[in-house]
Amino acid sequence: MLLNVPVINVAPFHGGDPATKRAIAAEVGRAIHDIGFLVITGHGVDPGLIAKVQAASNAFFDLDAAEKNRVLRPAPDVTRGYIPLEAESVGRSQGVDVPGDLNESLMIGPVDVPDTAYFHGPAAGKHFHPNLWPENPPELRALYEEYFRAMGALAEDLMAMFALALDLEEDFFAAKINHHISRLRVRNYPAPKVPPKPGQLRAGAHADYGSLTILRAEDKPGGLQVLNRAQEWVDVPIAPDSYIVNIGELMARWTNGQWKATLHRVVNPPAELVAGSRRLSLVFFHNPNYDAPVAALPGTVPEGEAPNFAPTTSGEHLRAQFVRTQV
Numbered sequence: 001m002l003l004n005v006p007v008i009n010v011a012p013f014h015g016g017d018p019a020t021k022r023a024i025a026a027e028v029g030r031a032i033h034d035i036g037f038l039v040i041t042g043h044g045v046d047p048g049l050i051a052k053v054q055a056a057s058n059a060f061f062d063l064d065a066a067e068k069n070r071v072l073r074p075a076p077d078v079t080r081g082y083i084p085l086e087a088e089s090v091g092r093s094q095g096v097d098v099p100g101d102l103n104e105s106l107m108i109g110p111v112d113v114p115d116t117a118y119f120h121g122p123a124a125g126k127h128f129h130p131n132l133w134p135e136n137p138p139e140l141r142a143l144y145e146e147y148f149r150a151m152g153a154l155a156e157d158l159m160a161m162f163a164l165a166l167d168l169e170e171d172f173f174a175a176k177i178n179h180h181i182s183r184l185r186v187r188n189y190p191a192p193k194v195p196p197k198p199g200q201l202r203a204g205a206h207a208d209y210g211s212l213t214i215l216r217a218e219d220k221p222g223g224l225q226v227l228n229r230a231q232e233w234v235d236v237p238i239a240p241d242s243y244i245v246n247i248g249e250l251m252a253r254w255t256n257g258q259w260k261a262t263l264h265r266v267v268n269p270p271a272e273l274v275a276g277s278r279r280l281s282l283v284f285f286h287n288p289n290y291d292a293p294v295a296a297l298p299g300t301v302p303e304g305e306a307p308n309f310a311p312t313t314s315g316e317h318l319r320a321q322f323v324r325t326q327v
Ligand SMILES: O=C(O)CCC(=O)C(=O)O
Pocket: 185, 187, 203, 208, 215, 217, 223, 224, 264, 265, 266, 281, 283
């Protein structure tokens, strides 16, 4: 049983022969099964693009509050726009009353959305709500759009690895994620100016909601921790040019609970390291097509037993989660 988050080079999966692909998928599956998290290298995302997205994001968060508030999130169930410091508390999803998280964020949803009924009719709900773009910095929009596409492509690879790890056909998920309702949320954790309130964290303990999360984090004091199966909080390693990958509650439900969505949190920097502790995270939450059925996958329900969860859809599952974390 893995008690720490492993680092896995997934480069050989690309164009690999079936045995190579299965071997990598098995390693990925083991990490997800044991601890719900892994760190991947060899992901194929252009490091130059990542650096530009980070720079544009820092420029946005450096703007005055008044300017950032021009793209304020319009409503709790519209996952677009700017969310100020302490305006949300992800720890509340666990039913505990904790103060607002010490991060501010900017969030977008799908890009390149066709002008058809599937995307804009009543069944689509708010999953394809238009994005809210800040005027500054001017390059942010094109960079975020390109990055969103890159994350969608990487998520396809990861879902193919998941499929093989679950003994399904490699393309099992392909037609269920080709209109994914994912979100890119860029979080800025400022260097704290005052001590945190009792129980207040950079991000409270929570599990993610969706199929998988792809996180580009920075190696700064006050980072990400994961609760392992021994109930210990362990730091997630940051390898050069890597992504942190984890699953959310939708994938746990899809696997009938065989895979678990692990609790994680972002802790405060120690007082003596506050000066260099500003931290930026690019967080991509992947969710399948809103109409993708989410019922126990083949092979996940033991003979003679009933599934652990009622069937749902990706869209309904996500909608039900959004309003739980508002302060
Ligand atoms: O910033 C991080 O390291 C993690 C953020 C996170 O867990 C989330 O946005 O769900």
